[in-house]
Amino acid sequence: MREVSVRAPAKINLHLGVGPVRPDGFHPLATAYQAISLFSTVTARPNAQWEITCETRPGIDGGGVPLGASNLALRAARLLADHAGVDRPVSLHIDKGIPVAGGLAGGSADAAAALRACAALWELGLPDAELLTLAGRLGSDVPFALVGGSAAGLGRGELVEPLADNGRYDWVVLTFDEGLSTPAAYREFDALHAEAVVPEPEIPSALLDALAAGSATALARVVGNDLQAASLRLRPALAEPLAAGVERGALAALLSGSGPTCLFLCSDSDHAESVAAGLTTYGRVLHAHGPVTGATIL
Numbered sequence: 001m002r003e004v005s006v007r008a009p010a011k012i013n014l015h016l017g018v019g020p021v022r023p024d025g026f027h028p029l030a031t032a033y034q035a036i037s038l039f040s041t042v043t044a045r046p047n048a049q050w051e052i053t054c055e056t057r058p059g060i061d062g063g064g065v066p067l068g069a070s071n072l073a074l075r076a077a078r079l080l081a082d083h084a085g086v087d088r089p090v091s092l093h094i095d096k097g098i099p100v101a102g103g104l105a106g107g108s109a110d111a112a113a114a115l116r117a118c119a120a121l122w123e124l125g126l127p128d129a130e131l132l133t134l135a136g137r138l139g140s141d142v143p144f145a146l147v148g149g150s151a152a153g154l155g156r157g158e159l160v161e162p163l164a165d166n167g168r169y170d171w172v173v174l175t176f177d178e179g180l181s182t183p184a185a186y187r188e189f190d191a192l193h194a195e196a197v198v199p200e201p202e203i204p205s206a207l208l209d210a211l212a213a214g215s216a217t218a219l220a221r222v223v224g225n226d227l228q229a230a231s232l233r234l235r236p237a238l239a240e241p242l243a244a245g246v247e248r249g250a251l252a253a254l255l256s257g258s259g260p261t262c263l264f265l266c267s268d269s270d271h272a273e274s275v276a277a278g279l280t281t282y283g284r285v286l287h288a289h290g291p292v293t294g295a296t297i298l
């Protein structure tokens with residue numbers, strides 16, 4: 001096989017429940033993920049040495065993407081090689097369509113795509129469960145990028161269970177040039193809750209019902225993000241576009257993961273267009289829909 005290309009989606013959190021910090025520094029999560037139609041494609045080719053290159057789609061700033069051994073896609077390929085006992089270096093080329101450090105798990109999508117691409121290139125025939133375990137070692141939301149659709153994320157987010165979802169949801173996605181650090185948002189969450197007893201998180205049953213019914217209006221009533229207050233403390237200006245989206249008629253507005261990306265749930269693509277028109281002064285406006293499939297060989 002000469003090369004394999006895999007496309008992987010961005011994730012959003014329809015609900016992000018965060019519990020008290022664990023001894024290992026991670027936080028227990030009860031989240032409902034959804035994969036949306038912003039994608040990165042990773043192409044793996046046999047090569048004399050390990051190599052990574054990256055191009056970005058128009059409007060995506062790839063400045064923050066490391067092009068050395070610390071790149072998550074390259075780490076994914078090397079982890080899989082070690083695990084499978086293969087010594088066949090590859091070059092990985094990332095065609096990035098997911099904003100960097102935006103709370104959309106763009107780096108995790110690259111890593112998931114690299115895992116699937118290399119497993120196919122090396123003809124490993126690995127069971128999905130094994131790939132998911134490796135994915136979980138790379139990052140909390142790498143397994144979800146393999147699975148896609150709508151799914152519950154437990155543990156620190158790496159334990160993924162598909163959810164029944166009969167809907168198609170239109171999202172306006174507002175992105176910004178300057179990212180937000182996920183560890184910083186979690187640290188701020190800890191500071192905000194230093195005096196409180198943080199309960200163990202749960203996914204609201206009304207959210208599961210809304211997805212099963214495929215109802216955007218029912219979903220709008222139950223979306224939520226426990227990190228949002230912390231991220232807004234780090235970037236108070238985000239309150240403005242969130243309010244503006246609701247004023248324009250969005251069914252719901254919330255941050256994606258640790259932000260700064262803002263999400264606006266809309267009833268259809270015409271509605272999304274009208275909501276988007278009121279947001280262009282704040283950042284870059286993208287349209288996406290979900291759920292879409294996880295990392296897929298092209």
Ligand code: C5P
Binds near residue numbers: 027029156157183
């Ligand atoms: O797992 P991942 O590498 O994506 O996590 C990045 C950082 O986000 C962690 O180092 C940790 O600071 C924070 N995090 C957390 N609890 C989680 C997931 C991530 O505290 N469940």
